[in-house]
Amino acid sequence: MDKRKYNGKVILFGEYSMIFGADALLIPYYNSSAEWNTIMHRPSEKAIESNKNLFDFYNYLSANEKFRILDLRRFEMELNAGIFLDSNIPLGYGVGSSGAVVAAIYDRYKLIEIQDVLKLKDFLASMESYFHGSSSGIDPLQCYLGKPFVLSQRTMDNRQQSYFTVLDTDFISDNIHIFLIDTKIKSPTSPLVERFKELREDNKYHERFDNMYVPLVNNCINCLVEKNDDEFFVNLSLLSKMQMELLSHTIPDELKIFFGKSLNDSHFQVKLCGAGGGGFLLGFTNNVENTNIYWGKTNYKIIWIK
Numbered sequence: 001m002d003k004r005k006y007n008g009k010v011i012l013f014g015e016y017s018m019i020f021g022a023d024a025l026l027i028p029y030y031n032s033s034a035e036w037n038t039i040m041h042r043p044s045e046k047a048i049e050s051n052k053n054l055f056d057f058y059n060y061l062s063a064n065e066k067f068r069i070l071d072l073r074r075f076e077m078e079l080n081a082g083i084f085l086d087s088n089i090p091l092g093y094g095v096g097s098s099g100a101v102v103a104a105i106y107d108r109y110k111l112i113e114i115q116d117v118l119k120l121k122d123f124l125a126s127m128e129s130y131f132h133g134s135s136s137g138i139d140p141l142q143c144y145l146g147k148p149f150v151l152s153q154r155t156m157d158n159r160q161q162s163y164f165t166v167l168d169t170d171f172i173s174d175n176i177h178i179f180l181i182d183t184k185i186k187s188p189t190s191p192l193v194e195r196f197k198e199l200r201e202d203n204k205y206h207e208r209f210d211n212m213y214v215p216l217v218n219n220c221i222n223c224l225v226e227k228n229d230d231e232f233f234v235n236l237s238l239l240s241k242m243q244m245e246l247l248s249h250t251i252p253d254e255l256k257i258f259f260g261k262s263l264n265d266s267h268f269q270v271k272l273c274g275a276g277g278g279g280f281l282l283g284f285t286n287n288v289e290n291t292n293i294y295w296g297k298t299n300y301k302i303i304w305i306k
Contacts, residue, residue: 013217013221013224018153025224039084057130061105177288
């Protein structure tokens with residue numbers, strides 16, 4: 001049995017804005033992963049449930065000609081033999097549980113390797129649409145590649161062009177530390193994204209999002225990649241406040257007090273992680289000790305990822 005592990009992912013920046021042309025920055029979530037196993041070797045209710053869910057996914061893939069570059073006959077045979085994905089990636093937390101499934105299936109059963117990264121992203125998106133109704137493909141791409149990357153999007157000659165840049169695993173400054181905050185709430189992605197699209201149909205909202213929010217996302221990515229720490233935290237504070245204004249429907253009421261804080265207030269700053277609605281929040285700090293002290297006095301668990 002192939003023992004490659006497919007890590008989850010964390011979208012550091014771009015979770016909503018990349019739909020409309022902003023850059024996106026993703027890193028692997030090394031704390032969790034999925035790998036192939038068989039019910040015979042590791043019998044459990046979870047294994048049986050995973051095998052059943054994969055059968056449902058197989059039926060979706062086999063009903064569409066576009067997925068013929070996958071060896072679906074082998075997939076069916078191995079499902080009948082009890083193959084399943086042994087995963088500890090939390091569901092409904094925005095860290096790539098469905099992306100890892102898609103990446104693992106493509107990697108194991110591909111008959112043709114899609115060399116162009118952007119075409120691969122589109123193909124993985126069509127696979128992941130099974131789970132969410134629509135997909136950018138960026139989550140399974142991250143889970144498949146297992147490396148940090150920036151997806152940049154630019155409009156030239158009235159056409160949107162995408163550029164893909166793989167980063168070193170240690171690209172973030174040593175002085176910046178990143179953690180997840182467990183909200184203890186599972187949240188479906190689709191309703192939140194649909195609500196966002198409805199809001200964006202309003203001209204004033206559209207203008208603020210495109211002309212103010214999107215540039216902030218790009219600034220945060222650029223400052224983080226270029227190790228411009230001071231400017232990074234300034235832009236991050238502004239972005240956090242704008243998420244409260246424009247994406248408040250994705251932030252549970254009891255967690256809104258953490259948004260918009262500055263380093264001077266609390267030694268950390270918080271933003272969305274994934275679609276929001278629950279799951280994890282993302283925290284950034286330059287003071288690990290004080291951050292641990294602060295969150296140790298709350299009812300929320302934090303998980304350090306950098």
